[in-house]
Structures are given as C-alpha cells and as structure tokens.
Amino acid sequence: MAGRFDAIAWLRKYGTMLFLALLIVFFTCENQRFISLRNLTNILTEGSIYGIIAVGMTFVIVTAGVDLAAGSLLAFAGMAGAYASRSFGADFSMSWLMALATATTVGAAAGYLQGRAVTLLRIPPFIVTLGGMTIWRGATLILNDGAPISGFDGGFRWWGTGTIVHIPVPVVLFALVAAGGYVVQRYTRYGRHVYAVGGNPEAARLNGLNVAGIVTSVYLIVGVLSGLAGFLQSARLGAAEATAGTGYELRVIASVVIGGASLSGGRGGIGGTIVGALLIGVLTNGLVIMRVSSYWQQVVIGLIIVAAVAFDTFAKSRR
Amino acid sequence: MAGPLLEVRNFHKQFPGVKALNGVHLHVDHGEVHALLGENGAGKSTLLKILSGAQTADQGECLLDGRALDPADTPLQRQRLGLVTIYQEFNLLPFMSVAENLYIGREPTRRGLIDWKQMRADARATLADLGLQVDPEREVRWLSVAQQQMVEIARAMTQSAKLIVMDEPTAALSSREVEVLHGVIRNLKMRGVSVVYVTHRLAEVKQICDSFTVLRDGRFVARDAVSGVEVGDLVRLMVGRDVEFVRRSRHADAGATVLSVKGICADRGPSGRHATALHDVSLEVRAGEVLGFAGLVGAGRTELARILFGADRCDRGVLYLNGRELRPLECPTDAIVAGLALVPEDRKQQGCFLEQSVSRNMTLPGLRQIAFWKFFVDERRERELVDHYSRALGIKMAGPQVNIGTLSGGNQQKVLLARCMALNPKIIIVDEPTRGIDVGAKAEVHQLLCDMAERGVAVIVISSELPEVMALSDRIVVFREGRVNGVVSAQDASEAALMDLMALERPAARQPAMTM
Numbered sequence: 007m008a009g010r011f012d013a014i015a016w017l018r019k020y021g022t023m024l025f026l027a028l029l030i031v032f033f034t035c036e037n038q039r040f041i042s043l044r045n046l047t048n049i050l051t052e053g054s055i056y057g058i059i060a061v062g063m064t065f066v067i068v069t070a071g072v073d074l075a076a077g078s079l080l081a082f083a084g085m086a087g088a089y090a091s092r093s094f095g096a097d098f099s100m101s102w103l104m105a106l107a108t109a110t111t112v113g114a115a116a117g118y119l120q121g122r123a124v125t126l127l128r129i130p131p132f133i134v135t136l137g138g139m140t141i142w143r144g145a146t147l148i149l150n151d152g153a154p155i156s157g158f159d160g161g162f163r164w165w166g167t168g169t170i171v172h173i174p175v176p177v178v179l180f181a182l183v184a185a186g187g188y189v190v191q192r193y194t195r196y197g198r199h200v201y202a203v204g205g206n207p208e209a210a211r212l213n214g215l216n217v218a219g220i221v222t223s224v225y226l227i228v229g230v231l232s233g234l235a236g237f238l239q240s241a242r243l244g245a246a247e248a249t250a251g252t253g254y255e256l257r258v259i260a261s262v263v264i265g266g267a268s269l270s271g272g273r274g275g276i277g278g279t280i281v282g283a284l285l286i287g288v289l290t291n292g293l294v295i296m297r298v299s300s301y302w303q304q305v306v307i308g309l310i311i312v313a314a315v316a317f318d319t320f321a322k323s324r325r
Numbered sequence: 326m327a328g329p330l331l332e333v334r335n336f337h338k339q340f341p342g343v344k345a346l347n348g349v350h351l352h353v354d355h356g357e358v359h360a361l362l363g364e365n366g367a368g369k370s371t372l373l374k375i376l377s378g379a380q381t382a383d384q385g386e387c388l389l390d391g392r393a394l395d396p397a398d399t400p401l402q403r404q405r406l407g408l409v410t411i412y413q414e415f416n417l418l419p420f421m422s423v424a425e426n427l428y429i430g431r432e433p434t435r436r437g438l439i440d441w442k443q444m445r446a447d448a449r450a451t452l453a454d455l456g457l458q459v460d461p462e463r464e465v466r467w468l469s470v471a472q473q474q475m476v477e478i479a480r481a482m483t484q485s486a487k488l489i490v491m492d493e494p495t496a497a498l499s500s501r502e503v504e505v506l507h508g509v510i511r512n513l514k515m516r517g518v519s520v521v522y523v524t525h526r527l528a529e530v531k532q533i534c535d536s537f538t539v540l541r542d543g544r545f546v547a548r549d550a551v552s553g554v555e556v557g558d559l560v561r562l563m564v565g566r567d568v569e570f571v572r573r574s575r576h577a578d579a580g581a582t583v584l585s586v587k588g589i590c591a592d593r594g595p596s597g598r599h600a601t602a603l604h605d606v607s608l609e610v611r612a613g614e615v616l617g618f619a620g621l622v623g624a625g626r627t628e629l630a631r632i633l634f635g636a637d638r639c640d641r642g643v644l645y646l647n648g649r650e651l652r653p654l655e656c657p658t659d660a661i662v663a664g665l666a667l668v669p670e671d672r673k674q675q676g677c678f679l680e681q682s683v684s685r686n687m688t689l690p691g692l693r694q695i696a697f698w699k700f701f702v703d704e705r706r707e708r709e710l711v712d713h714y715s716r717a718l719g720i721k722m723a724g725p726q727v728n729i730g731t732l733s734g735g736n737q738q739k740v741l742l743a744r745c746m747a748l749n750p751k752i753i754i755v756d757e758p759t760r761g762i763d764v765g766a767k768a769e770v771h772q773l774l775c776d777m778a779e780r781g782v783a784v785i786v787i788s789s790e791l792p793e794v795m796a797l798s799d800r801i802v803v804f805r806e807g808r809v810n811g812v813v814s815a816q817d818a819s820e821a822a823l824m825d826l827m828a829l830e831r832p833a834a835r836q837p838a839m840t841m
Binding site: 205211213216273 | 634636656657662669675677679680681690692693696700744
C-alpha cells in the first residue's frame with residue numbers, strides 16, 4: 007500500500023487549499039475586479055480581524071471547548087478601549103496605546119473568567135460562552151448607552167487603515183499572531199499540552215499536566231485576541247460600535263472547523279485555520295462581487311461548512 | 326422441558342493481536358443461576374457481547390432452547406428471543422419515569438395514543454410481582470444504583486425474558502442491597518427464568534448460584550455444580566496457570582526503603598469500575614526491589630496504586646518518601662516531580678493519546694528535559710530520545726510519527742513504559758502491565774521491569790496473573806477486600822498459599838475484629 011497514491015488521503019490533507027485555489031480562479035474568471043490589488047487587500051484586512059480570533063479559537067477547539075462569546079467580547083473590548091482612550095488618553099499623545107492596552111486587558115480578564123467558569127464551576131463551555139455572548143454584548147451597550155464612540159486621531163486610525171510596506175497593518179498583525187500561534191502549537195511544551203488535554207484529559211492528568219490551568223489558559227488566549235481584534239475593528243471603522251463583531255464567533259468557529267479541527271478535541275491546527283479563514287473571506291467577497299444576494303450568500307457558506315466536515319468524517323471512516 | 330436453555334459450543338474470537346476466546350463452552354439449564362467466573366482478560370466480556378448480539382463470534386455456535394441462534398442477530402432481536410443482558414452501565418433513560426423505561430418502544434396504546442393509565446398499571450403489577458418497592462412514576466435519575474438495576478430486571482421481565490445475563494450486578498451495591506438483589510434472583514428462578522451471573526465476589530457464588538463456569542485466558546476451564554466446591558477451589562481454577570513464566574534469577578540485596586505508607590484508609594471513590602474501600606493499608610517498597618501486588622479484582626490493588634501516585638485522594642494515612650513524611654501526594658504532577666511513574670491499568674482510557682503519534686505519546690510528561698529555554702521542544706533531542714527507547718524496547722512500528730492507535734497492544738504498552746522510563750523514576754508502578762498482549766511481548770515487558778529494578782528503581786507490579794507476580798517479585802503483598810491480607814517473600818511463597826491469602830480471611834486478621 008505504501009507509495010501508492012491515495013487520492014482521498016491527499017484530498018483530506020490539501021482539499022481545503024485546493025478548493026480555495028479553485029474559488030480564486032473561478033471568481034477571477036467571473037469578474038476581473040476580484041483579483042485587483044484593492045479587492046485582495048480588502049479581503050485580507052476584513053479576514054485578518056476574525057482570523058486573529060480564529061488563531062485563539064483553534065486552541066480552544068483543540069481542548070474540545072468552544073467560545074461563542076468571541077464576537078461580543080470583540081465589541082465590548084473595542085468599546086472599552088475607545089472609552090478609555092477618550093476619557094483618559096486625551097492629554098496623552100498616544101491615545102491608541104491606551105485603547106490597545108485596555109482592550110486586550112479587558113479581553114484577557116473576560117477570557118480568564120470564562121475559563122474559570124469552565125474549570126472551577128464545571129459548566130460546559132458551550133453554556134458558559136453562550137452566557138458570555140449575551141453578557142459582553144449587554145455590557146457594551148451599558149458602557150456608552152448604546153451609542154458608538156468615534157473621533158479617533160490619526161495615530162489610532164493607522165492601526166486599522168495604515169500600511170507597513172504597502173501591507174495593511176491588520177494583515178501584518180494577523181501574520182504575526184498566526185506565526186506566533188503556529189510556533190506555540192508546534193514547537194512548545196505548552197502546545198503539546200493543549201493537544202494532550204484535548205485528546206484524553208484523564209491520561210493528561212496522569213501524565214502530570216495541570217488540566218484546569220491549561221483549559222483556563224486557552225480561554226484567556228482567545229480573550230486577549232478578541233480584545234486585539236476589537237481594537238483593530240474600531241481603528242478600521244473609525245468608531246467603536248455596540249454591534250461590532252456580531253456573528254463573528256460563528257464565522258471564526260467555521261474557519262477552525264473547515265481547517266480540519268475536531269470539535270471533540272485533540273485535532274486541528276493553525277495552518278488549517280488560516281486556510282479556513284481565507285476560504286470564508288474569499289467566498290463572502292466573491293459572492294458579493296458576483297452580485298449574489300446576501301440571502302443566498304448565507305445559504306452557500308452554510309452548505310460549504312457542512313460539506314467540509316462531512317467529507318472529513320467520510321475520509322476518516324474509510325480508513 | 327428437556328435439554329439446556331442455553332448452549333454455547335466452541336466459541337472463538339480473534340481481536341488484533343490477541344485471541345479473546347479460544348474454544349469457550351457455556352451450558353445453562355432452565356431455571357438455574359449460573360456463575361460465569363474468570364479474572365480480567367479471561368474473555369467474559371467478549372462472551373457476553375457475543376451472546377447479546379453486540380459482536381459476532383469467528384467460530385462456534387449457540388443454541389437457545391435447542392434452536393440455533395443466527396449469529397447476525399442484533400441485540401434487539403436477541404432481546405425479543407428472551408435473552409436479555411444487563412450491563413454495569415444501565416441502558417435507562419434518566420429523565421423518564423420508571424414506567425416509561427419499562428415500556429419504551431412498546432408503549433400500550435389506545436386509538437394510536439399512549440395509554441398512560443394502562444402503562445402505569447402494568448408497570449405497578451410487574452414491579453409488585455418481583456417484590457420491588459419502586460414508584461413507577463418516579464424519574465429514573467432519582468433512583469439509587471440498586472433501584473435502577475431493579476428497573477432493568479423488571480424491564481427484562483416485561484419482555485418475557487428466559488435468560489437474564491447480569492454483568493457484575495453487585496459491584497456497586499451495599500451488602501443490604503445485595504440481599505435484596507439475591508431475593509429477586511430467587512424469585513426469577515422460581516418463575517423458571519435462568520440467570521447468568523458474572524461476579525468477582527466469590528462468596529456470592531456459594532450464596533446464590535447453582536452451577537459455575539470458569540474461563541481463563543479465553544479458554545474454557547471448568548463447569549460444575551456449586552455444591553461441594555469451596556471458594557479456594559474457584560480461585561485455583563481462575564488464576565492457576567499451566568504456563569509458568571521464567572522466574573527471575575536476580576535476587577540482589579534490596580536497598581533502602583524509598584516509599585512507605587501507613588494506615589491508608591479510603592472510602593469507595595468514584596474511580597474505576599471496582600472502586601473498593603481501603604482499610605488501614607500499610608506497606609513499604611525498597612530501592613531495587615520488585616514488589617508484587619496480588620489479589621482478586623476489586624481487592625484494592627489499583628485503588629492503592631492510584632493513591633500512591635496522587636491520582637486519587639485518601640481519607641487517612643501517611644506517606645513517607647525517602648523517610649520524609651508527606652501528606653499523601655495531592656496530584657500526579659507532584660508524584661512525577663517526586664520521582665514516581667505510573668503505567669495505568671487501562672491502556673486506552675488512561676494511558677494513550679490514541680490520535681497522536683508514538684513520539685508525542687512517549688515524550689509528553691518528560692518534555693521539560695528535552696526543552697530549550699524551558700518553553701520550546703528541542704525536536705532533535707526528542708527524535709534521539711524516541712529512537713533510543715524504540716530500539717532499546719524493540720517497539721515495532723512504521724515510524725515514530727504514526728498514530729499510537731495503529732500499534733498492537735504490546736507495542737502500545739512498551740511506548741507507555743518508555744514514557745515512564747524516560748522520566749528516570751525512582752519508583753515505577755505498573756498496573757496489569759501485560760494485559761491483552763501476546764506471550765512474546767509479555768516476556769519482553771518482564772525483562773524491562775527486571776532491568777529497571779537491577780538499576781535500583783523500586784518497581785511495583787500489579788497483576789491478576791499470579792504466575793506473573795510470582796515470577797517477577799521479590800516480595801508479594803496480597804490484598805483482600807481492601808486490606809493487606811499478608812506479605813510474603815516470593816521465594817517462600819507457594820501458589821497455593823498465595824491463593825489462600827487472596828481468597829480467605831486470615832485468622833489473625835479476624836481476631837481483632839472479633840474482640841472489638
């Protein structure tokens with residue numbers, strides 16, 4: 007058997023990438039504008055914001071958890087950052103620093119609380135973060151009475167709209183976060199521990215791992231990254247809005263799952279997640295350019311998520 | 326009626342790497358309670374699964390009431406034929422009432438709708454017939470384990486069962502509840518229902534069973550009537566072996582005591598299937614010695630091992646490590662830091678990360694030693710380490726990156742041993758190190774354990790195979806019902822003496838209890 011080309015195994019490994027490539031070719035044929043630099047920049051910038059969260063979500067899903075609160079937390083942390091920068095950052099030439107620090111701190115604290123609720127109170131992650139989803143969204147509305155905060159200075163806006171050697175800043179940050187996530191997962195003890203806890207928690211405990219600590223940490227990571235994404239989103243749009251990031255959690259989870267992670271834990275990776283995030287970004291954008299109605303877009307994206315997982319299950323059962 | 330109710334002839338079943346059944350017979354008469362006995366790995370579970378229709382035998386036939394059963398029957402079809410199995414994990418719906426559970430899928434109906442009145446009345450009648458005091462309208466999740474078991478039995482009766490197979494029905498019951506269960510079983514017997522009774526508590530065999538079959542290593546050993554047989558005879562049939570392991574020649578002087586415990590007491594915890602309470606257990610193990618834990622399943626061997634390793638808590642007792650007094654270890658992390666290592670009883674559930682590579686499985690707890698800057702795994706050193714142990718232990722695999730799930734049981738076990746050895750432990754505890762692995766691999770695992778002792782490691786071996794314990798150990802601690810029933814030097818120990826210690830209350834141990 008060895009050496010013989012196994013098409014299904016190959017597809018299982020590279021199928022998402024192949025599909026992504028086919029989509030790009032297809033959309034380009036349909037409309038030249040798709041491949042324009044401007045449009046690609048657009049896809050990447052939009053994709054970067056939820057891609058950053060998806061890196062954290064990969065860690066969570068590998069431990070057999072899930073975070074439904076990421077979209078709400080993005081809004082809350084973004085709003086908190088904008089609020090802090092408006093209130094206290096005015097006399098301070100770098101108001102963005104105030105916003106960035108606040109957003110990531112709020113994200114970390116919220117993520118930590120969610121992680122502790124999962125590990126100490128033993129509430130299933132689905133429930134904890136379902137609660138979190140409502141709580142952080144409500145807290146966002148409370149913070150500024152439902153109104154947006156805008157009027158950021160140029161230094162702040164640079165984080166969302168500026169470029170570094172022609173590359174948009176959010177894309178650069180996404181690349182850094184993804185590279186960091188990849189290195190942690192692949193080359194560190196911590197990364198190995200996350201997979202062990204997701205694969206077999208009892209065996210992980212008997213191997214001396216601090217299972218509760220590791221589970222808490224992955225929610226902390228996704229919290230920090232949601233905070234960062236919230237900051238970038240405000241910088242990009244020029245306003246922190248209470249509705250920011252609505253539905254992002256589902257898009258993020260879809261990216262991770264299309265990327266090959268298993269919701270029952272132990273399997274998945276940053277590489278796959280990046281491809282999954284790009285796939286969703288390209289698909290959404292391409293359908294818009296083809297003037298497919300936004301109603302149908304949702305149907306198509308849903309079908310692709312189900313098909314990706316169905317193929318993975320099929321390929322696995324065939325072994 | 327003439328002829329037996331159930332007749333199993335010459336069952337064979339091969340699993341990858343291990344022959345689970347090798348010519349097994351079972352013969353159950355009408356209206357008798359038949360004990361099915363054997364240690365772990367004897368093939369009882371496989372036999373039950375084949376009987377219930379969950380698995381099929383490779384070879385052999387099975388007759389119920391003289392009619393051959395179709396091997397392709399599903400569990401549901403077998404139930405309709407009157408062959409009902411009650412597993413340790415009940416098949417009840419916790420959020421439904423007792424009555425609904427009794428008639429699930431067969432609800433009495435009137436004009437197409439469920440006739441609740443009829444169902445409750447039927448349920449009440451069935452329960453009363455069996456002498457069970459359970460409210461049919463109660464939700465099952467509020468019932469005790471014993472009551473849930475009664476519901477299972479009642480459900481079997483509503484399906485007009487002819488033969489009820491009970492897999493360790495008393496493993497989780499108090500002695501009072503056991504009496505109630507035995508009363509129900511006598512009741513079943515009077516109605517002509519037969520029972521196959523799987524148990525590790527041999528005293529029960531004398532109390533409730535008419536006849537017994539013993540399996541050992543997947544083979545049929547004996548079938549006889551219970552009357553005139555002593556518990557000691559059963560133990561001999563269960564653990565006696567024809568094949569002797571090569572006894573170790575090494576008997577170097579053991580070093581200083583590295584680990585000892587005094588007065589360990591623990592209630593039945595939630596751990597494991599046979600969680601046994603421990604009563605005042607004290608023992609010590611010395612560097613360079615192999616200490617064997619003998620005892621029947623459920624005697625408390627695994628429970629003590631898990632407490633030593635910090636995997637479970639105990640209620641009372643002190644642990645001394647190199648003479649230093651400690652509260653028993655809080656968690657496995659502490660144990661590993663203190664130089665302990667454990668190869669757990671259940672390889673798949675507690676040992677392996679089945680979806681991960683051999684390499685990752687082997688290096689997980691010892692990553693600290695092959696890390697640079699504390700945080701990063703040095704993959705070159707990892708490869709060297711894995712290569713070293715794969716060669717030293719003769720692990721057969723396509724390469725270190727294949728999933729451990731694809732390896733045979735013996736090779737998986739070697740990976741877990743390598744994982745522990747890579748930690749350079751001072752004390753290693755191996756629980757059933759050779760269960761479910763072939764003879765050649767067994768000898769190799771034995772050699773590895775001896776080599777470790779030779780290098781000054783204190784080795785604790787837990788095994789249900791008495792010859793294995795005898796061949797490996799310098800001293801043997803015999804457990805019985807959560808107590809240490811005796812410690813013997815392996816040189817002086819005869820198999821018969823050990824079996825007596827496993828089966829019978831020691832007179833000396835009985836004395837203080839009587840004066841209390």
